[in-house]
Amino acid sequence: MINKINKANDYISNNKQNILDALFEILSIQSISSDSKYKPEIQRCSEWIESYLQKIGINTTKILPTEQNPVVFGENISAGPEKPTILIYGHYDVQPPDPIDLWDTEPFSPKIIDNLLFARGASDMKGQLMVALSAIQAINATSGLPVNLKLFIEGEEEIGSPSVDEFLYKHKELFSSDFVLNLDAGMISKTQPTIVYGLRGLAYFEVHIEGPQHDLHSGLFGGVVYNPILALSKILAGMVDENGVVQLPRFYDDVLPLSHSEKEKIKKLGLDDDYYMEQTGAKSLFGEIGYTPTERIGARPTLDVNGIVSGYTGEGPKTVIPAKAIAKLSTRLVPNQTPDKVKEQLLEYMKTNAPSQINWEIKQLSSDPACITDPNSFATKCFADSLEAIWGKEPIYLREGGSIPIVTHMQNILGTDSVLSGFGLPDDKIHSPNERMNLDVFWKGIETIIHYYFNIAESLYE
Amino acid sequence: MINKINKANDYISNNKQNILDALFEILSIQSISSDSKYKPEIQRCSEWIESYLQKIGINTTKILPTEQNPVVFGENISAGPEKPTILIYGHYDVQPPDPIDLWDTEPFSPKIIDNLLFARGASDMKGQLMVALSAIQAINATSGLPVNLKLFIEGEEEIGSPSVDEFLYKHKELFSSDFVLNLDAGMISKTQPTIVYGLRGLAYFEVHIEGPQHDLHSGLFGGVVYNPILALSKILAGMVDENGVVQLPRFYDDVLPLSHSEKEKIKKLGLDDDYYMEQTGAKSLFGEIGYTPTERIGARPTLDVNGIVSGYTGEGPKTVIPAKAIAKLSTRLVPNQTPDKVKEQLLEYMKTNAPSQINWEIKQLSSDPACITDPNSFATKCFADSLEAIWGKEPIYLREGGSIPIVTHMQNILGTDSVLSGFGLPDDKIHSPNERMNLDVFWKGIETIIHYYFNIAESLYE
Numbered sequence: 001m002i003n004k005i006n007k008a009n010d011y012i013s014n015n016k017q018n019i020l021d022a023l024f025e026i027l028s029i030q031s032i033s034s035d036s037k038y039k040p041e042i043q044r045c046s047e048w049i050e051s052y053l054q055k056i057g058i059n060t061t062k063i064l065p066t067e068q069n070p071v072v073f074g075e076n077i078s079a080g081p082e083k084p085t086i087l088i089y090g091h092y093d094v095q096p097p098d099p100i101d102l103w104d105t106e107p108f109s110p111k112i113i114d115n116l117l118f119a120r121g122a123s124d125m126k127g128q129l130m131v132a133l134s135a136i137q138a139i140n141a142t143s144g145l146p147v148n149l150k151l152f153i154e155g156e157e158e159i160g161s162p163s164v165d166e167f168l169y170k171h172k173e174l175f176s177s178d179f180v181l182n183l184d185a186g187m188i189s190k191t192q193p194t195i196v197y198g199l200r201g202l203a204y205f206e207v208h209i210e211g212p213q214h215d216l217h218s219g220l221f222g223g224v225v226y227n228p229i230l231a232l233s234k235i236l237a238g239m240v241d242e243n244g245v246v247q248l249p250r251f252y253d254d255v256l257p258l259s260h261s262e263k264e265k266i267k268k269l270g271l272d273d274d275y276y277m278e279q280t281g282a283k284s285l286f287g288e289i290g291y292t293p294t295e296r297i298g299a300r301p302t303l304d305v306n307g308i309v310s311g312y313t314g315e316g317p318k319t320v321i322p323a324k325a326i327a328k329l330s331t332r333l334v335p336n337q338t339p340d341k342v343k344e345q346l347l348e349y350m351k352t353n354a355p356s357q358i359n360w361e362i363k364q365l366s367s368d369p370a371c372i373t374d375p376n377s378f379a380t381k382c383f384a385d386s387l388e389a390i391w392g393k394e395p396i397y398l399r400e401g402g403s404i405p406i407v408t409h410m411q412n413i414l415g416t417d418s419v420l421s422g423f424g425l426p427d428d429k430i431h432s433p434n435e436r437m438n439l440d441v442f443w444k445g446i447e448t449i450i451h452y453y454f455n456i457a458e459s460l461y462e
Numbered sequence: 463m464i465n466k467i468n469k470a471n472d473y474i475s476n477n478k479q480n481i482l483d484a485l486f487e488i489l490s491i492q493s494i495s496s497d498s499k500y501k502p503e504i505q506r507c508s509e510w511i512e513s514y515l516q517k518i519g520i521n522t523t524k525i526l527p528t529e530q531n532p533v534v535f536g537e538n539i540s541a542g543p544e545k546p547t548i549l550i551y552g553h554y555d556v557q558p559p560d561p562i563d564l565w566d567t568e569p570f571s572p573k574i575i576d577n578l579l580f581a582r583g584a585s586d587m588k589g590q591l592m593v594a595l596s597a598i599q600a601i602n603a604t605s606g607l608p609v610n611l612k613l614f615i616e617g618e619e620e621i622g623s624p625s626v627d628e629f630l631y632k633h634k635e636l637f638s639s640d641f642v643l644n645l646d647a648g649m650i651s652k653t654q655p656t657i658v659y660g661l662r663g664l665a666y667f668e669v670h671i672e673g674p675q676h677d678l679h680s681g682l683f684g685g686v687v688y689n690p691i692l693a694l695s696k697i698l699a700g701m702v703d704e705n706g707v708v709q710l711p712r713f714y715d716d717v718l719p720l721s722h723s724e725k726e727k728i729k730k731l732g733l734d735d736d737y738y739m740e741q742t743g744a745k746s747l748f749g750e751i752g753y754t755p756t757e758r759i760g761a762r763p764t765l766d767v768n769g770i771v772s773g774y775t776g777e778g779p780k781t782v783i784p785a786k787a788i789a790k791l792s793t794r795l796v797p798n799q800t801p802d803k804v805k806e807q808l809l810e811y812m813k814t815n816a817p818s819q820i821n822w823e824i825k826q827l828s829s830d831p832a833c834i835t836d837p838n839s840f841a842t843k844c845f846a847d848s849l850e851a852i853w854g855k856e857p858i859y860l861r862e863g864g865s866i867p868i869v870t871h872m873q874n875i876l877g878t879d880s881v882l883s884g885f886g887l888p889d890d891k892i893h894s895p896n897e898r899m900n901l902d903v904f905w906k907g908i909e910t911i912i913h914y915y916f917n918i919a920e921s922l923y924e
Binding site: 033035095096098099158159160200202204212213214217218219221222223224225226227229233234238239240242276279280281284285286287288296297300303304305307308309310311312314315317318319321322325326327330332356357358359365366400401402403426429430431432433434 | 498620684689692700747766767770772782784787818820862864892893896
């Protein structure tokens with residue numbers, strides 16, 4: 001085994017430029033899923049991936065349509081039925097680059113500066129996807145795959161995978177596997193490998209406010225109508241108190257409390273206030289009293305406003321009372337909250353708190369429950385072993401604040417658990433301007449996955 | 463006199479198309495003062511006006527530079543020193559057309575539908591300016607001007623006339639006159655002529671909030687940083703209570719109460735809740751208890767938020783905690799409040815109420831005190847007489863909610879009072895999409911001003 005691993009690693013060393021070239025190609029595609037005008041780029045990206053899979057030795061490939069964006073399927077099961085089958089998960093869609101003027105480089109023209117690769121998707125997750133694919137390429141080019149592989153690469157992750165539910169029911173057989181490898185997570189620092197065993201859910205809404213029938217002059221009508229921005233401000237301001245406690249009715253009723261042992265594990269991570277101050281650049285931290293920052297992110301539900309717009313936002317003054325105001329807001333959920341109950345709570349909050357002088361509407365944009373996976377499964381233990389072999393350090397186990405709905409979908413529909421890890425770093429600025437990936441971590445990530453494909457095939461823990 | 467008035471009116475009847483052609487020309491110029499990219503259009507508009515003044519018999523004209531946008535000066539004092547000199551005020555700049563997608567026509571391609579002329583500036587105030595100029599044109603073409611006229615046509619009204627203060631000090635002599643005729647106001651209905659004797663002041667600010675150093679992923683960091691939109695919402699929500707009472711410290715301390723006779727006059731206007739519901743299309747009204755809507759608009763100070771923007775505002779969800787949030791807000795002021803004191807009050811409010819976890823900054827965009835003029839002056843009484851002659855109804859006297867800083871500037875710097883009236887209607891949608899002017903009112907307005915130029919020359923009240 002060691003010999004084959006070394007050969008594959010040598011292949012990587014000798015083909016770094018080729019791999020970077022491919023990475024640059026995929027990062028140049030503007031596969032933004034949240035805005036329908038990028039549909040052609042979504043299509044182009046799925047086609048790019050299919051042809052790339054063929055190139056690296058995934059002999060069966062298909063582009064499968066969904067209600068919205070296609071899923072790329074791939075399969076190489078030449079290792080034989082006695083070997084485990086891994087379903088590799090990935091997504092090729094990315095977040096919008098906004099606010100565009102805060103980028104120091106072009107978001108879709110990748111650029112390496114000081115060994116950091118800057119581009120939208122560099123870390124989340126085209127770069128991570130290329131980690132898994134490069135490992136396949138290296139092994140196929142040197143000795144042949146020791147495990148059976150299937151690939152599920154979707155184009156809707158950044159909008160909450162709305163089509164995936166139905167899609168997975170339809171293609172249950174095609175995607176059957178022993179477990180899922182999902183590298184859409186990250187490490188807590190560039191020397192500390194990390195396995196995620198819990199994820200928060202997400203319920204995302206838009207609040208629409210309508211006041212007067214058309215924009216009004218604030219001099220001629222200021223004093224007789226309820227200003228929609230003011231109404232929206234009052235509504236939003238009341239949703240979270242000054243300690244970060246969400247004020248939707250019964251919001252915390254179903255929240256699973258952290259166990260003592262989980263609290264101890266989180267404590268060991270050693271992520272203190274200073275760590276988060278440095279990561280965020282915030283003046284000071286904010287959040288529920290009685291919980292550490294890591295507990296608040298991983299195991300407590302939160303509510304954030306993600307966008308707001310109304311009235312005149314150009315240069316200079318415009319004395320208008322706008323007719324409408326819109327906010328986007330989302331709650332991160334923990335076990336055992338459900339997005340449906342949260343929607344009910346939000347509607348009840350609105351009924352109680354929205355001023356009577358305005359009309360309002362709530363639109364739900366996405367809805368995914370939280371999930372917890374078993375950190376003691378065979379596949380996860382095996383992954384931990386590979387992480388330790390390459391990084392010289394036992395991984396830590398984390399409940400993470402983000403939401404990866406696909407993990408829950410695959411658990412519920414395919415009955416398959418995920419190994420959730422990855423090589424993103426907290427300061428990769430995913431979803432933000434100047435997203436980047438640390439290339440040292442990228443290459444070491446490939447080494448880890450090469451090790452893992454062999455490691456799982458040798459079934460050390462079976 | 464009657465003969466000369468009739469001739470001038472006949473001239474108008476015979477030249478309606480020419481006048482509309484000129485009006486269409488000026489309305490096609492995108493002279494938006496709040497956005498510096500329209501500077502060339504501002505320049506073009508000032509040049510168009512200068513050449514038009516020449517055409518209608520204003521023999522001396524100049525384009526005078528200011529710190530920002532040029533003032534067009536015009537003069538015809540051939541009536542002789544024994545006749546009064548009127549300084550005609552106008553502005554050629556307009557509000558931005560945003561939100562542009564709510565226009566049913568192109569804002570800078572004027573269109574007449576059912577005798578309503580749709581265009582940005584149709585009512586505020588290129589249309590009104592053309593009322594004054596068309597009257598000059600008609601008289602010059604038929605009998606010659608019975609009064610001396612000067613014109614002051616500025617390009618900064620919609621941004622609070624920031625350069626005008628200094629400019630008027632510099633050109634005090636040039637703009638000396640007996641009184642100012644300012645048609646930048648309107649009528650309360652299309653059958654009720656109106657004279658405005660009081661205007662609210664305006665203090666306009668931007669509130670800038672900064673939280674984390676860059677946009678953050680709301681999953682990875684939701685629970686540890688104060689969301690800037692939430693911070694801004696709390697700040698704005700606290701500024702006005704549920705009855706519209708402004709919560710800035712000492713905000714009402716200097717407010718001049720309405721006198722009993724003013725309250726009686728306002729009552730006589732008969733503008734009830736239904737009137738304002740119809741004008742605004744609001745579900746129900748809002749504002750200080752104990753005051754009628756007209757009192758609240760004309761004689762009580764108010765605070766409105768005019769714009770807000772932060773985070774992701776495109777289609778679909780984006781799970782971001784934005785780094786920054788911005789709101790535009792303005793207070794309408796009444797005698798004896800001052801913009802400077804309001805700024806102090808706002809800063810004090812921010813110091814007390816802004817969450818400690820964020821940074822904030824206040825920028826002042828404009829600053830103008832309220833004003834009251836004498837409704838019993840010779841010039842105003844004379845104007846009332848002309849209104850009654852043409853409209854068959856005594857004008858009503860109004861304290862209006864808008865701000866026309868120039869009136870105060872001219873009072874303070876030139877020592878000249880203004881006759882403030884005009885032919886805009888409450889449903890002209892000024893500052894809003896689908897701004898329009900009623901052409902019946904426009905033609906009757908010209909007739910009124912023709913009457914007035916003769917009326918004041920005959921000095922009925924002297």
